[in-house]
Amino acid sequence: GQNIDQPTEMTATEGAIVQINCTYQTSGFNGLFWYQQHAGEAPTFLSYNVLDGLEEKGRFSSFLSRSKGYSYLLLKELQMKDSASYLCAVSRNTPLVFGKGTRLSVIA
């Protein structure tokens, strides 16, 4: 089976940096995805890591350590529109398995 853990809620200030952690346990690994989901909307793709290291895409970066079963999503220069749930998802040779998501609130 697979266990994916991420914090339930986080709050951060507009303009700041926030790091959302994700730990996972799986017997096989094909990659780790991060999705963003605004309330009442579909999840949208943010990033994909299959090798160790940092992937940077504008204000968003994602890091992976396969040996530690650990990933994080880093959001810089936070904006109010970044208030959403952030879903960590692990892939083996089966479809994506999602964590419960981290609800991020950005405050002024």
Add this chain to the structure above:
Amino acid sequence: GAGVSQTPSNKVTEKGKYVELRCDPISGHTALYWYRQSLGQGPEFLIYFQGTGAADDSGLPNDRFFAVRPEGSVSTLKIQRTERGDSAVYLCASSLIRGDRGRNTEAFFGQGTRLTVV
């Protein structure tokens, strides 16, 4: 179409009734996935199609749930004898190809069907 389309967007049904939820994936996407999402939870995998066949249906909770994709494009999720516990948002996603070991392709999600069983 431009994205994954799901209909209806909302469905209210009485306990014990039968419902069908439709998903129209992005044109050319061979992989199609159904997920279920309850409030405050992440999407829970139900079933995955590669072309017309169900490659993995291990997430279907019981035999009241069934899905088809007869022509390898549109898929229908069918729920018999609905129960109040079936109330959730049912999400459909599609991707280009399932991918070889070590590769995966991004899944695009539809807006979901909010099912309420009363």
